Every structure is written in structure tokens, then in C-alpha cells.
Amino acid sequence: MKIKLTFWRGVFAVIMVAGLYSSYVRYLKGLGAISNMSDQFPWGFWIGFDCLCGVMLAAGGFCIVGAVYLFNVESLHSVLRPAILTSFLGYLLFIVGLLFDLGRPWYIWHQLIYMNPHSVMFEVGMCVMTYTTVLFFEFLPSVFERFHLQAPIRWIKKIYPVLIVLAILLSTLHQSSLGSLYLIMPAKLHPFWYSPALPFFFFASAVAVGLAMTIFESTQSSRALGRQLELGVLVTLGGALLVALWVNALLRFEDYWHRGLLGQIVKPGYEAYFLWAELLMAFVIPITLLSFKKVRLSPNGLYWASVISLLGFITNRLNVSLIGFETYVGHHYVPKWTEFSVTLMIIAMGFFLFAVAVKYLPIFPKEELAVEPRLRAEMVRVDAVPALAENAGD
């Protein structure tokens, strides 16, 4: 078999080589050699991005499972499997990220025997462990289907109600608990981001991100696979995203208002710039975009609104975990290139595994692939748009 060298394969190779070099430094020279973390900044880019953002970006699974099975949004059925796959890979890679970040990763199993129920980190750990297992079971049917095994699919169908309830219960718990982690640092975290409502923010934003991420990944993969997406699915997701963004924005506003910070957040300053960037990208731009019906009905518009809001929420997590501590510490933390390269390697692995899974497993509905892309596009343009336009109206 000959592998053709394309641009993205070249990028992938470079990322993997750099990542492997960094892994070598990490495990043979220690955390001090690979990162710019210090006693003042014990949590760096890996916690901020790989852990906080990683788990947040993997929220699509439980959002779509909830929408389809709890609220009977049948139209989202076609993105159920890609969303579950993304989440499953997301959590697996989060655990890979942890193996880099933990000082003694070989003792990660201690979590199971030396439990401290007062620790938020313990709760997060247990939830993530259990939820990854749940996601594994939710993912399994596509593997069984690929090999035409009917019996195990029936078994999984039998426990599906339990899996669904567990998926949402565990996600509620650990998505919000990632915010609770920071509740114990009232004197360290900047007031722009320290709030007693942190767990609510983290959960609410995870729901928005789950929807945005589903739009992003299904658009991306449909482009890669060269087929047209069902516009109806995207429009449903886009509408839900708009509502979720409004809820998030109102929660944040109400918090700043309640704590009397509205006057401060508009004053220019180091933290304020980062907060503005976050609020602009997470709320102002995507909400404005999605308020136009034209954007809500265009795959491109939905895609960009989602991407911008994702960038906004990523900024939020990095603000909470890194920027918010700089004033307390008194100096800046800039990650070393090796820290970035490990993260990039993990992300690249995620894209690679996703592509492999999509190629070899029945992740996307089959009938869609059968239709000629251009023909389908025309069909959508002719039939679906007017009908959808009526439904999607305010």
C-alpha cells in the first residue's frame, strides 16, 4: 500500500515527531524539563487546555444523547453516533493528557483505593472513569454492527436506559465539578472569574459547547467525506445553540451584576482584555450571527458561529485556569513549546482516530453516502429550505 503525501499528512507527521520528542523529555527528564510550570504555577497549559477544554469539548455526547433519548428530538439521530464517538475519543485523550500532567501517573489507580470523598478532584476522577466506560458501551454498537454481530447489540440495547441516565448524571456532575475545583481559591483567582456560581457556568457552557462542537465536527467530517450534510440537523442544533448561548450570557451577566462587578469589567486592563475577548467570541459575535435567520439556515453561517463560540469558551477555560492567576502570582506564565507540542500531538491523535473510525465503522448513516453530493445539495436547496425556513422562524 502506498501512502500519498498530502499537506495535512505532512503536518500530522511533523506534529507527531515533535510530540514524541516532547514525550521522551517528559518521561526521562521530568516535568521541570518539559514545561514552564513552577511552584507559583503548579497547573499549566495541560490542565487549562487538555483537561478543562478537553472535557468541555467532549460534551457533545451527553447533549445529543439527552436530546434524542430524553426529549425525543428524532432529527438529531443522525449525529448521535459521531457525537458519541467524539466524546469517547475526547475522554480517552483527556486521560492520555493526564498521564503527561500527573507527576506520578503510574499511581493514577490510587484514586480507586485511597478515596477522599471531600475532594472535588476525586469526584471528577471517578465520574470521568465511569463515564468513559459508559461512552465505551455507547460506542460499541457501531463496532458490532460493522462485524454483523446482532446478539451483543441486543444486550447493549437492554442496558441502554441505564447508560443514558448514567451518561447525563455523570456529565452533570463532572462538567460542573471542573468549575468547583476553583471554588477553593477565592484569594487567588481573579474576581472576574472566581464566582460561587462557577459550577453552574461550567455546566451551562458545556451544554452550549456540546451543541457547537456537534455542528463543527459534523460539518468538518462531511467536508472530509465529500458529502452533503442534512441541513435540518444543523438548523435544529443551531437553534438550540442560540438558546444555550443566551442562557450562558444571562447567567454571566447576572453574576457580574449580583457581585457588583459590571463597572469594573468595562474598564480597560490586563484581565479585562482577556475577559472581553472571551465574552466577544463566546457570546456577542455568535449570538449576533445566529440572530439572523439567513445565518441560521446556512451551513457555513452555522459552522462559523459555532467555531467562534468554541474559541470563546476555550478562552474562558484558559482565563479561569491561567490568566486569572497571573495577578496573584505576580508574573506571567507562558507555556514552553514542548507543552504545546504534547497537546498538539494529543489533538492530532484525536483527529486521526476519528478519521479512522469514520472510515471503517458505520458512524454516519449509510443512505446519505449513497446519494451524489451535488444532487443532494440541489434537493436540499429545492425542498428543504422553504419548509425549514417556516419552522425555524422565531
Next chain:
Amino acid sequence: MSKALLYDATMCIGCKQCEQACAKQNNLRYDDAVAAEPVQSEHKFTVVLTKDDKFMRRLCMHCEKPACASVCPVGALHKTKEGPVVYDVWKCIGCRYCMVACAFGQPKYEWQSLNPRVRKCIMCPDRVKAGQQTACAEICPTGATKFGDRDDLIKEAQERIRQNPSTYVPRIYGLHEVGGTCVLILSSVNVEEYGYPATAKIGETPMPEYTGRVMERVPDFIPVWSLVLGGIYWISHRRNEVAEAEAEERKEKNGSSR
């Protein structure tokens, strides 16, 4: 009753013998280079800081309700009944949450090690258990660092302030901060000048309470939320089943009428 250390900065002469005794007690290297380091680190658990002609010691505060112990997912840190907050390295997974959570920035990390440990003053727990004083208190030539029962030391500190009100800032740092600590500090200047967090900032609420308020709801939240989710699932599912059954019925009816 819990033991404590009272450090009176006005009595300190900056001889750094406490640093040396601490290093010896904990098997740490101590030479002129280490003595000159003005910061705490993984190889220096306590430091005597100098500013103008005044001195100030820094060390783990051994909180009554330690944040580090409450956040540790594997319970590698815990408060002993004698007072010291100790560390079981064999449990530690290296998540460093203790370092992030500590309001006093005390836990330090062996960043260069391949099997890194969290390092901090552990208040000589073996000596304390055996009824001895800590190494730093024992060596102190002026009694600036004094070991004793926490309650007695508080009384003594109050007495010192009462007798020499012009000498001291009229407060015992550590008496109420974050719910009280087992290191109490008397000083003629504000301890904040030496990097201690301001009382107004850290408050008098024990840090574990901030997360405890959320964590204590979890045991109730799990069954309630499971029931709600299960209920919604059942209703949605049931609705589908009914719809299907009705459709089936209609089909049959249509079939028979035809």
C-alpha cells in the same frame, strides 16, 4: 489538644539556625548557598526573610482545616490530631491540587525529579508525637519560635501584646485566618509585607468550606437527578411506544375495513 508554634518576629535575630535544624531534620542539603536563598522551595521548607533590620519566618501554617488535605483526591495529606499536617508520599499521584489550593503557597514540588514529591514543612510529626518540640523551636536561641499547646500560646501571645502594645501590631496572625492555623505570628510590622496573604483577602472561613458547600450536595443530587432523568426517559419512551401501538392498531383497522 493540638500543638502549635508561636513565632515572634520581634525576638528573632535572623540567625537562620531554624533553617539549618529543619534541613537536618528532613535530610535536606544545607550550606551557604541554600542559606542565601530567600525563598522556600522543595529543598527549603522554612525561610527567614530579612527586610531592613527586621526578620520574618515563613513555613507551612498547619491550618486547623487544611485546604491541601481536603482537596487531595487520594488523601495523601492529612491533619493529625496533634496539629501537624502530614504527607504520605506513597499515596500521592502528583496532581498538585494541594499546591493550587493552599492559600499560603506552601507545598512545593520536585519539578526536576522523575518521581516527584510534594515538599513542605510537616511540623516534625514524629517528634511532636513523642512529646518533643519541633527541631526549629528546639534550636531557636532567643525563643522567637516557641512550641506548645495552641491555646496556651494564644494566651501568651495576647499577654505579650497587652504588655508591650507599642511593639506589636495588635493581632495574632493565624488565630482566625482561614479558620485558624497552628502557626501563630506576632510582629511589629504587617506580615503581609513578607508575602503572607492579607487577612481581608483569605478571610476567616476555612477554605474547605468553599468546596464543601457543593460537595455535600452530591450525595443527595445523585439519586434525585437519576430519578428525574429516568422519569423523563420513561415518559419519552412510553410516548413512543404508545404512538407505535396506535399506528399498528390503525394499520390493522384499515386492513380489516378494506
